[in-house]
Amino acid sequence: MKILIIGPGAGDSFYCGNCFRDSLQASALIKAGHDVTILPLYLPMHHASEGVPIFFPAVSYYIEQAMFRKGNIPKWISKLTSSKMFLDLAASMSGSTSANGMENMTMSMITGGNGAFKRNLADMIEWIKKDGAPDIVHLSSSLLIGIAAPLKKELGVPVVCSLQDEEVWIDSLKDKWSDIAWEAIIANSAGVDAFVTTSNYYKAIIDKKMPSLSPVVIYPGINIDKYYDDTLPDCPTIGFFYRTNALDGLDTLAEAFVILKKRGTIPNLKLRIGGGNTDSDKKFLSHVNDILRPYIDDVTFEEDYSPALHHKFYREVSLISVPLRFDEGVGIYICEAYATSRPVVEPRRGSFPEIVGDAGVLYDDESATGLANALEQVLSDQMLYDSLREKAKIMAQERYSDKLYTKALIELYSNIIAQAASHKRD
Numbered sequence: 001m002k003i004l005i006i007g008p009g010a011g012d013s014f015y016c017g018n019c020f021r022d023s024l025q026a027s028a029l030i031k032a033g034h035d036v037t038i039l040p041l042y043l044p045m046h047h048a049s050e051g052v053p054i055f056f057p058a059v060s061y062y063i064e065q066a067m068f069r070k071g072n073i074p075k076w077i078s079k080l081t082s083s084k085m086f087l088d089l090a091a092s093m094s095g096s097t098s099a100n101g102m103e104n105m106t107m108s109m110i111t112g113g114n115g116a117f118k119r120n121l122a123d124m125i126e127w128i129k130k131d132g133a134p135d136i137v138h139l140s141s142s143l144l145i146g147i148a149a150p151l152k153k154e155l156g157v158p159v160v161c162s163l164q165d166e167e168v169w170i171d172s173l174k175d176k177w178s179d180i181a182w183e184a185i186i187a188n189s190a191g192v193d194a195f196v197t198t199s200n201y202y203k204a205i206i207d208k209k210m211p212s213l214s215p216v217v218i219y220p221g222i223n224i225d226k227y228y229d230d231t232l233p234d235c236p237t238i239g240f241f242y243r244t245n246a247l248d249g250l251d252t253l254a255e256a257f258v259i260l261k262k263r264g265t266i267p268n269l270k271l272r273i274g275g276g277n278t279d280s281d282k283k284f285l286s287h288v289n290d291i292l293r294p295y296i297d298d299v300t301f302e303e304d305y306s307p308a309l310h311h312k313f314y315r316e317v318s319l320i321s322v323p324l325r326f327d328e329g330v331g332i333y334i335c336e337a338y339a340t341s342r343p344v345v346e347p348r349r350g351s352f353p354e355i356v357g358d359a360g361v362l363y364d365d366e367s368a369t370g371l372a373n374a375l376e377q378v379l380s381d382q383m384l385y386d387s388l389r390e391k392a393k394i395m396a397q398e399r400y401s402d403k404l405y406t407k408a409l410i411e412l413y414s415n416i417i418a419q420a421a422s423h424k425r426d
Contacts, residue, residue, distance in 0.1 A: 001413060002035040004128065006147070007140025009043035009054065014243040014276030014305055017332055018164055021198070021220055022140050023307060024332070028221045028402035029409065037131070039124070041144070055124040056109075064116035065104040103177050106169070110184045112146030121147055125154050133157055136413050139192070142166055142185045149191030158193040158416045163206055163215050164329040186210050193416045201351035202329035216412060220335045221405020224396055227339035229315040235268040236379050239317030239342075241310075241333050242275045246284050249323035254291040255368035256323075256375060261295045263372075266379045270298050274313045276305025314340035318385075319360075319378060321345040323371055330355055338396040343388035345374045357399075359391035 007022040022038065029036045042058040108117045124147075128134075137151055139161040148159045170181045189195075195215035197203050203217050238257060242248045250273065257271045271292070277285060292299050302313065314320070320337040327350030334344050334355050344360035346352045356362060363374035378385055398404075 001136070001410065002037075002132070002134040003029060003413070004037050004039060004134035004137045005140065006039045006041065006137065006144065008144070009040040012044055012305075012307060013278055014281075015241065015274075015307075015310075015333070016243070017328070017330075018140060018162075020307060020310075020332055021162070021164070021330075024220055024222065024402070025138070025405075025409070027223065028406045031223065031402065032406040032410070034410075037134070039128075053127065055127070056120045061105060061116070061120060064120075065108055065114075103173055106143065106173065107177065107181060107184070109144055109146050110142075110181055110188065112150065112188070117146065121150055125151065128155065135417055136160060138162070142189075142195075143169065145185055145188045145192065148188060152191055152193075158413075158420045159191060160194050160196060160412070160416065161192045163195055163197040163213070164202060167205070167209075168326060182209065186212060189213055193420065194412060196412070198330035199351040199354055201354050205329075218405065218408045218412070219399055220330060220332050221402035222335050222339035222396065222400050223402045224339045227311045227314060227336060228393075228396075229340055231315070232318060233270070233316055235270045236266055237270040237272050237317045238375060238379075239313065239320045239337075240271070240273045240275065240322060241313050241317075241320060241336075242322045243281070244273060244275050244277045244285060244288070245281045247325055248275075249325050251284070251288050251291060252323045252366070252368050252371060253321055254288050256372040257299075258291060258295060259368060259372040260376060261298065263376070265376055269379070270300070272300045272302070272313070272317050274302030274305065310336055311340065314342055317342060319343045319345060319375075321371065321375065323347055323366065324350070326350070328352075334360070335396070335400040338392040338400055341389050341393040341396070343378060343385065343392050345371070345378060347371075357391070357395055359388055359395045361388070 005022055005026055007019065009019065026036045026038050037052065039052050040054050041056045042054070042061070044054065108114055112118070112121070133155045134157060136157055137155065137159045139145065139148060139159060142161055142163055143166055145161060148161065152159050171178050173181060189210070189212060195213045196218050197206060197215040198218070198220055200217055203215050206213055206215050238253070240250055240253050244250050257269070260266055260269055289296070314337055319342055320333060321344065322331060322333055324347065330351050331346070334346070337344050338359055344356055346356055346360060346362055347366050348362040348364050352362060361374050361378055363370050365373070378388065
């Protein structure tokens with residue numbers, strides 16, 4: 001099957017959950033023998049197919065939406081602001097979790113309603129046609145839903161759209177724009193043949209907010225053969241692997257680690273931190289360093305982030321803890337930890353009760369002390385730890401395997417393609 005995945009790139013400087021989900025999807029489908037092209041929007045994306053240009057380039061498209069919304073941007077400005085230099089600059093500053101100041105750009109991709117959007121879309125469709133139409137198109141997010149109907153019409157193929165954590169971005173839009181955005185997604189949903197989400201938790205959110213979308217739940221899939229490692233680090237090591245910012249709770253984990261070191265109940269305890277960051281996170285990271293300073297010799301910061309080396313990080317820790325301050329549709333780092341047979345310690349919020357299952361520990365007190373107590377519970381009880389590791393291994397095999405993931409996706413794609421062919425005959 002020939003599959004085209006279209007998703008926003010984030011520049012690959014930090015662990016972007018949705019970007020990595022797209023990468024896992026492509027890897028699983030390619031591993032199963034399918035012809036997959038990943039087409040990035042805005043910024044570079046790991047696993048983007050070789051030779052595929054970046055469409056709707058971030059800086060150029062932002063300027064168009066601010067100054068040339070009729071699509072009449074001078075070619076020299078478009079060429080300059082789409083250059084590698086400008087994309088690299090944008091990537092270094094990417095990763096905002098707020099849409100403040102991005103209203104025009106966000107709404108254009110949802111509604112598809114102005115000349116700048118249509119100009120960029122035409123370039124993308126022309127390139128896709130030259131490469132040969134796919135059997136199906138999979139959009140990474142409903143924040144791109146404005147391109148669904150035009151793609152379906154021009155290419156004559158079905159369109160699938162993933163849903164995950166859109167509200168984090170949409171609800172940060174100024175004034176009335178949040179309600180308008182949700183209404184526009186519903187209005188443009190007719191251009192999508194099926195919606196997919198990553199947890200029953202997030203399906204319930206969508207069913208309440210946009211019941212007409214009725215998404216199918218397909219859990220993420222990890223290549224267990226690539227991740228699994230039965231060897232543990234020499235010292236008990238807590239791992240944090242996500243974007244190293246305040247929203248993802250790294251400072252809470254740092255404070256919990258200091259509490260545990262002062263207690264001395266877990267000898268030789270270490271902390272390993274990875275996941276990357278952007279320039280906007282530097283001040284926060286300085287604060288985290290101040291917290292950890294008394295025990296900094298027991299802390300390892302992964303200086304470089306690479307999506308290709310995720311599996312290496314998990315092999316070097318005893319467990320994973322990412323104490324988020326928001327409700328996430330799925331924590332793919334949990335699925336990765338389980339693929340490596342590592343348990344997790346997470347707050348009881350969002351999708352965590354569903355995604356963690358019985359292979360980790362959930363805690364209710366979201367203070368640093370509450371987290372420290374939960375970590376101590378796991379790391380000071382060898383029987384409990386071994387039991388959780390075994391359950392993590394089982395969860396990976398029975399729920400988060402790339403083979404199961406591929407099977408579910410291909411069944412969905414095949415059904416949609418068959419339905420589309422039937423409608424054409426009618």
